[in-house]
Amino acid sequence: xxxxxxxxxxxxxxxxxxxxxxxxxxxxxxxxxxxxxxxxxxxxxxxxxxxxxxxxxxxxxxxxxxxxxxxxxxxxxxxxxxxxxxxxxxxxxxxxxxxxxxxxxxxxxxxxxxxxxxxxxxxxxxxxxxxxxxxxxxxxxxxxxxxxxxxxxxxxxxxxxxxxxxxxxxxxxxxxxxxxxxxxxxxxxxxxxxxx
Amino acid sequence: xxxxxxxxxxxxxxxxxxxxxxxxxxxxxxxxxxxxxxxxxxxxxxxxxxxxxxxxxxxxxxxxxxxxxxxxxxxxxxxxxxxxxxxxxxxxxxxxxxxxxxxxxxxxxxxxxxxxxxxxxxxxxxxxxxxxxxxxxxxxx
Numbered sequence: 001x002x003x004x005x006x007x008x009x010x011x012x013x014x015x016x017x018x019x020x021x022x023x024x025x026x027x028x029x030x031x032x033x034x035x036x037x038x039x040x041x042x043x044x045x046x047x048x049x050x051x052x053x054x055x056x057x058x059x060x061x062x063x064x065x066x067x068x069x070x071x072x073x074x075x076x077x078x079x080x081x082x083x084x085x086x087x088x089x090x091x092x093x094x095x096x097x098x099x100x101x102x103x104x105x106x107x108x109x110x111x112x113x114x115x116x117x118x119x120x121x122x123x124x125x126x127x128x129x130x131x132x133x134x135x136x137x138x139x140x141x142x143x144x145x146x147x148x149x150x151x152x153x154x155x156x157x158x159x160x161x162x163x164x165x166x167x168x169x170x171x172x173x174x175x176x177x178x179x180x181x182x183x184x185x186x187x188x189x190x191x192x193x194x195x196x
Numbered sequence: 197x198x199x200x201x202x203x204x205x206x207x208x209x210x211x212x213x214x215x216x217x218x219x220x221x222x223x224x225x226x227x228x229x230x231x232x233x234x235x236x237x238x239x240x241x242x243x244x245x246x247x248x249x250x251x252x253x254x255x256x257x258x259x260x261x262x263x264x265x266x267x268x269x270x271x272x273x274x275x276x277x278x279x280x281x282x283x284x285x286x287x288x289x290x291x292x293x294x295x296x297x298x299x300x301x302x303x304x305x306x307x308x309x310x311x312x313x314x315x316x317x318x319x320x321x322x323x324x325x326x327x328x329x330x331x332x333x334x335x336x337x
Contacts, residue, residue, distance in 0.1 A: 074284035099262075103311040173285035 058128050058184035063115045069108060073100070075174040077145060078184050080129035084120035085141040091116065093143075128186060146171045158193075167194040222293035222335050224300060231303040232331055235324035244325070249333025252326055257318060266317045276337055292337040300331060 058080040061067060067076060079087065091113040094102040104112075121129040135150035142148055155171065162168070168176040175181045180190040224232065232244070254274060256267045272280040276291040293299045300306060314322035322330070 072286070072288075073282045074286050099316070101312055101315045103308050167285075169281075169283070169285035176285055 056127050056185075056187060058124070058126055058186070059119070060182065060184040063112075065108060065111050066115055069102070069104060069112060074172060076182065077174070079116045079119035080121050080124040080126065080184070081132060081145045082116075082120060082142070082148070083122040083133050083136060084117040085122075086136075086143060087113065087116035087120055089141045090143050144172075162193060165194060165196055167196060222297070222300075224331070224335060227303050228300055228306070228331070231306065232328055235328035235331075239324040239328065241325055241328060244328035244332040246329070246333040246336040249329035249331070249336075252329055253333060260319060268313065268317060270317070271313075276334060291334055293335060294337055300334060306331075 058078045061071075061076050061078055066079075070076060082090070090097075091109055094104050094109055117123075121133040124130065124133075131150045132148055135153070136142060136148055145151055158171075163171045174186075177191055177193050178186050179192050180187075235244070236242070253268045253272075253276070256265050256269075258264070259266050271282050271288060272291055277295050279290055280288040282288060289298075290296045291299055293301075310322050310327055314320065314326075
């Protein structure tokens with residue numbers, strides 16, 4: 001059942017990838033070059049919050065209100081993990097946030113929405129965010145990062161039972177396995193799946 | 197020399213005693229006291245009960261839609277002096293002000309979390325009496 005749902009987005013992602021091949025080498029070469037110089041340290045100031053680096057790091061969340069309001073219950077998801085239209089959907093339903101009433105006032109919702117949409121995956125140039133954005137059908141606006149086709153694909157080898165280990169609990173708990181996830185670094189070298 | 201040791205011992209005993217005072221029951225600040233007073237006014241209660249707060253904290257309820265058992269202890273554990281964990285796996289620092297002095301210092305934060313968590317557990321907001329008893333319990337630990 002799930003598989004059917006993915007075929008369409010995958011096909012369109014495929015088309016996009018094909019269309020991108022023309023300029024892809026430039027982007028990737030840049031990413032590797034920076035990677036060798038240690039892009040995680042250099043990225044921040046010089047590249048700006050939109051991460052115009054073609055690198056592999058998703059710019060970490062750097063908005064005080066966002067940290068304050070959106071990290072008590074879970075991992076502080078980087079804005080670059082969902083496209084702007086998804087953030088609009090998330091912030092349009094803060095009274096019914098995955099079964100929680102976030103009890104946010106209007107001004108706060110407005111501020112967070114502006115921050116999230118300005119830095120969404122479709123506004124980024126790092127490789128992770130562009131792949132996330134490219135994997136989502138333009139007619140859909142998933143509110144779950146864990147349902148984004150690219151995310152599902154990257155985690156397809158992980159069993160359900162692994163996610164439900166006590167120290168992990170759910171796929172949504174990115175920081176449990178990605179030891180540098182808070183820095184927007186989801187690279188393989190820094191993945192450590194807890195044993196229990 | 198002996199005298200030196202004696203006053204050293206006295207000083208350490210004093211230090212230990214004040215340290216242990218610091219980790220027993222906490223006093224609310226001005227703002228939180230007036231928050232609790234406002235709960236008294238709107239509930240008509242003369243005073244609040246730590247024991248009632250303890251019972252409220254530990255009581256369980258089945259959610260009408262999710263059909264699962266929920267309680268304040270689901271995330272905060274049965275010992276508010278211990279860290280807890282949210283359902284999305286994030287660690288929650290202890291609630292008891294005796295071990296976490298940031299707790300119950302900011303009325304706006306307190307009210308926001310009452311609204312969120314009472315709705316999640318009870319599918320309604322908490323009453324002023326429940327909130328007053330709850331804070332009194334946390335302060336007593």
